[in-house]
Amino acid sequence: MSxxxxxxxWTVCMIQDGDKVLLLDRQHDNFKGYIPAGGKIDFPESIVEGTIRExxxxxxxxxxxxxxxxxxxxVNPIKNDRYMIFNYITKDFKGDLLVSSPExxxxxxxxxxAYSLPMQQSIRRRFPLFFEEGTFEIQVTWDEENNREGNVKITKT
Incomplete structure (x- = not known):
């Protein structure tokens, strides 16, 4: 079937310290705005290992x-693409913050x-869910013809 x-x-990790979170002010390419750290998982690393590395x-x-x-x-049914982004949060961290980052x-x-900062719709949609009890699943069907998001289905557990 698959x-x-x-x-x-991909993965993202929200790092929380009291009433603050660590975000990247991303101002390059077509994905501008404030985002949590994260990125592409390299095969064969585990998703958690990749998150920690990113x-x-x-x-x-x-x-x-x-x-x-x-x-x-x-999910893009026309191209048979499925992009999966695993989302984590942590309050446990150590180290010195970089002054700048390529991201x-x-x-x-x-x-x-943070709610008033510029964010991509995909980040804004899930941002509050990091701070709620339980987990979430958000599936967005990509509208290939119009090059934009189509149907959005949100499930909270």
């Missing part, structure tokens, strides 16, 4: 005790103030 499907796996590469911070919060995925400037931001 033959011919192109799977791509956070360290982008922020200089070493995270531990990751808590799984949910799955955000894009954006790492900044500690007050959680309440």
């Amino acid at each position: 033959e011919g499907i192109n799977y791509k796996i 956070v360290w590469e982008e922020t200089g911070i070493e995270v531990s005790n990751l808590v799984y919060k949910g799955l955000y995925e894009y 954006g400037k790492p900044l500690w931001v007050n959680i309440k103030e």
